[in-house]
Amino acid sequence: MASNAVTLEGHSLVLPDPLPLDSGKTLAPVTLAYQTYGTLNDDKSNAVLLCHATSGDQFVASDNPITGKPGWWTEMVGPGKPIDTDRFFVICANVLGSCMGSTGPASPGPDGKPYGTSFPVITIRDMVRAQVKLLEALGIERLHAVVGGSMGGMQALSLAANWPDIAERVLVIAATATMPAQNIAFQEVGRQAIMADPDWQGGHYHGTGRQPDAGLAVARMTAHITYLSESSLTEKFGRRLQDRAAKTFGFDADFQVESYLRYQGSSFTSRFDANAYLYLTRAMSYFDLTEDHGRKLADVYMGSPARFCLVSFDSDWLYPTVESRRIAHALNAAGVPVSFVELSAPFGHDSFLLDVPELDRVVEGFL
């Protein structure tokens, strides 16, 4: 499992000051692990901040040192790709509360032991606040763009709402400005699965030799289903059996889809901290830009100097088109330049990570 003990390649910054949090608490020290791709130009005008999704990390376009697999957005980011690293200086930081080198519940607390559940509850805005501090440390005042999908899209929206002068372009893919009840519900199922695992031990499992792998795996299995679509599951697996000719009349993974989900669940536990999963999903459940600002969404963005682009996918039922369209209409009503498009792709919410040529075109054109 990933923890603070793992030494990761890439950059790391300890924020110079304690980080104030939305909860009223402050956090110190705060470390952000980040990767960069491309070269920052002389007037520092070509920086693109990429915000990753819940289970993502800073290894966007380079091999992930934990899994050994290629980065999560190699389709999109690289030389000559839509987010062209020959043009742009791409920065991606592991979010606050995660477990890939940035400060999170697996990091050592004031007493030297891992925080566990004594880590303060954080919000999407807290994650963004930490990244703004990182940009300051890098001497970057303006971003050519901020780009994110899913939880990354929420961070992009939060940056544009709370620090409107930083990003010139805001690209939000498959996200929402207000977490809907259905998503809160699924996130709660995931957290309950972790907390119901006896090995969770109230969140203080570090150093006990036991950790809630079974709970985290179930959480991941549930979430994974929500990232797909009925048609992609049917096409990929149907009712096909897993390496057997007939049903076993037992509770083995008879079906391919069961075997696939079990694999997704168990492989996740080798790279993700269960408590980090609790904190990140909590941050998403709390996300509501209108509530945070006490204003209508149109008023939140009134006078914003940025250009926006919102993208949704027709098969995404987790962050459906209506969520993106609502943001786009609010921006439009605020007189802010905005484009919105619903792309057709069969892969559900995960479409933004997969090969959708039309998405490449939109991203490249918008940037």
Add this chain to the structure above:
Amino acid sequence: MTPAAPGSLRPDLAVIAEHVEPGSSVLDVGCGDGELLAALTAKRCNARGLEIDAANVAACVARGLSVMQGDADTDLSYYPDKSVDYAILSQTLQTTRRPDLIVENLLRIAPRGFVSFPNFAHWRVRAALAFGGRMPVTKLIPVAWYETPNIHHLTIADFRDLVAERGIRVERSWFFTNGRASRQRLANFTAEHAVFLISR
């Protein structure tokens, strides 16, 4: 209509682009791949679009334009009153479910609107129906009745009646035949396309 030469605007779009003052704010409803929006942006207009087709929207975004994917019949209600100087509806009116409400919405969103449409009373269309006895498939209406997106065929006379009935003023009108400007007289018989500048 004669296809526009590369790099030049379709005649109805050209006349609209020509008569929008530089620096105006514009909403182009049914903006297609952004041809007019690009011309207006080049005139320093703050031009935005609404377009139903995702591929067209993607093409617009790829051109750096601000375009929302949406349906004119349902989404115009999201646009605030008097939020732009001009609302434009080019070659779209005849494809909407409620053209009358669309026209009302245009003049709610903007004090002035451009509306362009193919004239179904052009003599070739009349002749095709009168003598052929079948729904015309002409240069003007190239798609068979069962496939055409045009669900509310109208004529220049119909449009004049509609705006008169709604108390809408026609400030100017332009007519086109064979891709060239044609005369005002007998336009309902001789013109293939019409552009109206309307206001209240």
